[in-house]
Amino acid sequence: xxxxxxxxxxxxxxxxxxxxxxxxxxxxxxxxxxxxxxxxxxxxxxxxxxxxxxxxxxxxxxxxxxxxxxxxxxxxxxxxxxxxxxxxxxxxxxxxxxxxxxxxxxxxxxxxxxxxxxxxxxxxxxxxxxxxxxxxxxxxxxxxxxxxxxxxxxxxxxxxxxxxxxxxxxxxxxxxxxxxxxxxxxxxxxxxxxxxxxxxxxxxxxxxxxxxxxxxxxxxxxxxxxxxxxxxxxxxxxxxxxxxxxxxxxxxxxxxxxxxxxxxxxxxxxxxxxxxxxxxxxxxxxxxxxxxxxxxxxxxxxxxxxxxxxxxxxxxxxxxxxxxxxxxxxxxxxxxxxxxxxxxxxxxxxxxxxxxxxxxxxxxxxxxxxxxxxxxxxxxxxxxxxxxxxxxxxxxxxxxxxxxxxxxxxxxxxxxxxxxxxxxxxxxxxxxxxxxxxxxxxxxxxx
Numbered sequence: 149x150x151x152x153x154x155x156x157x158x159x160x161x162x163x164x165x166x167x168x169x170x171x172x173x174x175x176x177x178x179x180x181x182x183x184x185x186x187x188x189x190x191x192x193x194x195x196x197x198x199x200x201x202x203x204x205x206x207x208x209x210x211x212x213x214x215x216x217x218x219x220x221x222x223x224x225x226x227x228x229x230x231x232x233x234x235x236x237x238x239x240x241x242x243x244x245x246x247x248x249x250x251x252x253x254x255x256x257x258x259x260x261x262x263x264x265x266x267x268x269x270x271x272x273x274x275x276x277x278x279x280x281x282x283x284x285x286x287x288x289x290x291x292x293x294x295x296x297x298x299x300x301x302x303x304x305x306x307x308x309x310x311x312x313x314x315x316x317x318x319x320x321x322x323x324x325x326x327x328x329x330x331x332x333x334x335x336x337x338x339x340x341x342x343x344x345x346x347x348x349x350x351x352x353x354x355x356x357x358x359x360x361x362x363x364x365x366x367x368x369x370x371x372x373x374x375x376x377x378x379x380x381x382x383x384x385x386x387x388x389x390x391x392x393x394x395x396x397x398x399x400x401x402x403x404x405x406x407x408x409x410x411x412x413x414x415x416x417x418x419x420x421x422x423x424x425x426x427x428x429x430x431x432x433x434x435x436x437x438x439x440x441x442x443x444x445x446x447x448x449x450x451x452x453x454x455x456x457x458x459x460x461x462x463x464x465x466x467x468x469x470x471x472x473x474x475x476x477x478x479x480x481x482x483x484x485x486x487x488x489x490x491x492x493x494x495x496x497x498x499x500x501x502x503x504x505x506x507x508x509x510x511x512x513x514x515x516x517x518x519x520x521x522x523x524x525x526x527x528x529x530x531x532x533x534x535x536x537x538x539x540x541x542x543x544x545x546x547x548x549x550x551x552x553x554x555x556x557x558x559x560x561x562x563x564x565x566x567x568x569x570x571x572x573x574x575x576x577x578x579x580x581x582x583x584x585x586x587x588x589x590x591x592x593x594x595x
Contacts, residue, residue: 151561151580152247152573153496155185155260156240158222158559159249165200165223166290174200174286177222181205181259181284188267189275190282197294206227207266207280214513215279216587217310219544219552220259220317221288224251225565232567246570254564257571258316258557258579259284265583274313277591280308285540288317291500292540299547310550312513312588313595315541316579318534318556322403323575326521326582329554330514331432331533332541334467334504336477337440341495343458348445351453359491362444362459368494369461369486370438376423379437381483387470391433397532399428402530404560413560431535436466437480458561466537473501502539507551512593517553520586524578 149157161293163177164170178194178201185192185205192205200223227237227250235241237250243266250256262282269276285295320327332445342365345358374380398407407419419427425434444459446452465476481496488494506512509531521529534554545552557579 151264154264155247155257155576158256158260159240159247159251160238162238163223163251163286164226165287166226171200174223178203178284178286181222181282184263185282187515188263188270190280191348192282195294195298197288199294200445201568202286202295202298203282203284205282205284207276208551209277210275210277213278213591214307214593215281216313216314216590217281217283217308217550218262218314218316218549219283219285219541220262220315221255221285221292222251222259223286223289224254224256225289227567229567234568237546237567237569242573243290243576246572247374247576248568248570250569252569252571253558254569255288255317257576261557261576261579262314262316262583264580265585266587268580268586269584276587278587279310280587281308283308283544288538288540295540296543299543305547308548310548312590313541313548313550313552314517314546315538315552316556316583317538318536319558319560319562320532320556320575321405321532321560322362323559323572324525325403325527326525326529327402327532327556328509328514328518328521328529329532329534329556331469331506332504333435333533333537334471334473334542335362335464335537335539336467336473336501337464337498337499338477338480339458339460339462339495340368340495340514341458341497342488342492343495344492345457347375348454348457351455354455358455359489360455361492362456364489364492365442365444365459365461365534368484368487369439369463372483375555377420378422379435381437381479383479384435384437384476387472388435389470391429395433395533396429396533399432402428402532405431432533433468435468435471437463438465439463466535467504469504469506469528470502473503477501500539502537503542503546503554504537505542505545507545507553509553511551513590514551516589516593517586519557520582520589521555523585524582526541528537552561555586 161177195202240249241256441462445456
């Protein structure tokens with residue numbers, strides 16, 4: 149089986165963790181990984197949970213050498229809207245030098261690159277020059293609940309003890325410009341429901357006398373930002389540190405991250421950033437408050453002139469080091485209760501959350517990772533933080549007491565979480581080379 153065959157077989161499994169009808173597919177995907185890693189000489193185990201399995205695989209012990217824990221997730225996002233896919237999402241298809249399938253970039257392509265990098269090293273040298281643990285979960289796209297519980301079990305932290313955590317579930321700036329990420333944003337999600345009349349009301353008979361929940365909800369949300377696009381929630385910025393000068397200098401050189409380039413990439417007329425900060429600085433290092441969805445009232449064709457009984461908004465905050473997600477949700481709730489008018493009732497529901505994360509990019513193992521990227525792609529990596537969140541990584545790093553390094557292969561046009569997700573084949577090949585080079589270089593760092 150060729151390396152591309154391995155990737156295609158992996159991508160063919162519809163391991164959609166959020167959809168119950170794919171539970172067996174998710175488990176089969178775990179079995180696939182156990183079989184593949186076992187064939188390379190790893191001691192691989194599938195740990196069953198109440199939801200989806202966790203795969204742990206360990207290479208034969210090499211005394212006196214560091215241990216690298218490679219984290220990834222084998223579950224994928226749902227594929228809707230299915231009619232926007234140019235080829236079936238679980239039938240890997242090559243077009244124009246790219247492979248198209250759900251999970252091609254997020255995160256199956258990156259996982260397989262790391263596995264095949266280890267395979268090449270074993271084929272060339274007969275064995276790995278250091279210790280490698282793969283920790284691969286099937287629930288990242290739905291919150292990593294089982295992995296959170298797994299880490300609390302007796303003996304697990306000893307089983308996963310390592311010198312560094314490597315994660316490839318992030319992006320790179322451009323095909324020739326690798327990215328070394330040393331931080332992730334935290335996350336908290338919540339819902340706000342505003343209810344008014346006991347039933348939908350005729351908007352002519354009762355209009356002007358009864359508060360409209362949709363209007364009220366929009367007015368409440370509008371109070372969360374000022375004209376400078378700063379978040380007005382009391383205490384929201386407590387603990388937030390200013391961006392270091394070396395970071396600002398580094399981010400100015402990241403391809404595709406100027407304000408004009410970001411506007412073009414996203415298809416907006418111009419960026420709307422927090423005053424005093426560039427788009428790159430907002431993405432990488434400023435906390436945000438976003439409205440993710442809003443619903444209420446009549447949404448069908450034509451008109452239905454009612455004052456609806458309720459309206460609902462789904463919201464989230466991306467957080468930076470110094471912010472606690474539970475504290476932020478409490479402050480958000482307090483803000484909404486303060487601005488909620490007497491004519492309606494509100495219900496605030498807290499959902500999942502995760503801490504922000506920052507590592508030291510200048511550590512010996514961090515420098516080895518940067519060197520691996522430079523040798524592979526021919527250019528030194530840009531040092532960035534990620535605008536996205538992988539909440540389990542912050543917990544994993546805290547519990548193991550080790551830094552996490554992020555070496556991503558997702559290009560800006562990889563369409564992760566969208567129809568026609570893809571990965572460039574040349575990037576996949578370079579990912580294999582990078583993974584192999586990374587293990588070689590890290591084996592020379594004293595544990």
